Amino acid sequence: MSAEVKSVNNHILPHGELDGFIRKLSKKMKVVAPVAKEAGNFAFQEVSGASEIALKYVPTVLPPKKYFMPQREKMLDFDLTGAQPSDKAVIDAPELAVFGAHTCDLAGIQCLNMVFSERPRDYNYLLRKEKIFLIGMECNDYCDENASCALVNSHMPSGGYDLFFTDLGDRFMVHVNTQKAEEIVEEMGLAKASPADLAALDKVRERKRSVFRNEIGVDPRKLPEAFAKGEKSKVWEDLGARCVSCGNCTNVCPTCYCFDMADNVDLNMKTGSRNRTWDSCQFETFASVAGGENFREARSERQRHRYYRKFKYPLDKFYRFFCTGCGRCTRTCMARINLKETLKGLAKETV
């Protein structure tokens, strides 16, 4: 941490100059940022100035993954008119700046990067990611009581961004993490951070260490054991009895990436396209196969699967939790299924 703070790549942007920064950036590319919606909700959407942006916000309805893997995406066009059928891969990857992603969402993108870089690589994701300029925004305090970012250690920045903003009261500390970011900061003429600025950043981080504490009172190092022993835990029955199977929890999750693929033929029956859409393991049809077998017919099995896909399987495969502690699944659940309570209940029963 201290190495990062002392690095030469820190610049300063006074609060009053944020608007100019966003305006200049939006002349170069489309800029999206969290914007306040009804009933205390927020969503990433296009902005042209700082006044539209919610600098303090509860995680948006959908995480910024929607820009990396859109909800609905065309993969290819096909044509059966000729002697041989032909197809052409399609990618829509506009130059884009995502401003104000919290560290939980940056962690989510890091998870997706690992998944889609695996072979066979997902070129639509990877090409689109190359076009996205990612600007993080530090949380100096909790967004609300549903977050569990300290549990999974995503409350502090750990890379995965081009620029990273920390609010120091009247100015932002801007950490430059990539070549592209360096060019933009130079172009914008941002001043270098002074030793006093770095001391202020240290102070913010020091304070955070006392504000952000393990939210469930269970050592995260105990969680692998809890999940190893917990396959038959009654917490899954309880979740199954409440679950609506609406898929809200997976759609809003920054690390859920399952999709369904379908060919859509035009009315001429000759041309068409292949499209993918986000899918959810919470849907009854998700694990059903030809012949009528369904591998996860019960809601309890599907909910358990979701938790194992966050706290067990990715740990075995990628050596990290695929929960970023953003709290979205808890906030969005129609039936009040609560991630923190579930983990506490599981740990109590198993470790």
Add this chain to the structure above:
Amino acid sequence: MTDVPKTAVRPKVAFFDFACCEGCQLQVANLGESLLDILGAIDVVEFREVMSEKWDKDYDVAIIEGSITDSHAEERIKKIRARSKVLIAYGACAAIGGVNGMKNSFQLDEIRGYVYGKDYKFFDSTKTRPVHQVVKVDYFVNGCPVYPPELLEVLKCALRGLPYTVPDNPVCSECKLNENVCMYERGVACMGPWTKAGCNSWCVNNGNICYGCRGEVRNPAKNAAQDVIGRFNLNPETVRGKFDMYNKCKEGDNGNK
């Protein structure tokens, strides 16, 4: 439309209406440009709302709007079924009974007396039934009115002889993809958590609640309903009333659909 082979035999398609407002047929007339593509692919031989011609041979595809609410209608739909290779239940009234199903909340004679007065016995009336409770249905196009992109998908499936599966996930699954603010968080009870998706959360995208017009998902969360009602401090009677507006005929399905 231009590249449709001239030699192709376009299937003979007929539209029929039963107890309904004919609004779903109007959706066809309102399709705009894609209507021209459809007319390039099919041969409409009977469609009372837009043309006066009739057809006396068999139909390749019969598209049925409306629900079956008297014995005359039952006879008529059976005759149409016998003349049709493929039958499509089109719109909420045909697919799930729709608002006509509210009749089933009352004693038949009581409701007949209310509508027709003391001589109600001269006026034939039966319990409201969706088309599949009377004759075999090959395709369902749900919705009040139908969602035009889904109508196109069903037509394409019918023309290719492929099955069309109505999505059996709650409307929430599409609503969340559209990043709408949840109606419940705005303090309004919405039928989305129990209603079949496939409409791309059309109503919620436009600031309205889901009224449940596409019918209940096959396996709704019965216990969860209590959690949802509890979480948002709602009156269960209000929710039940909203649900019955479109879904009363589900009682006649015996869990088969």
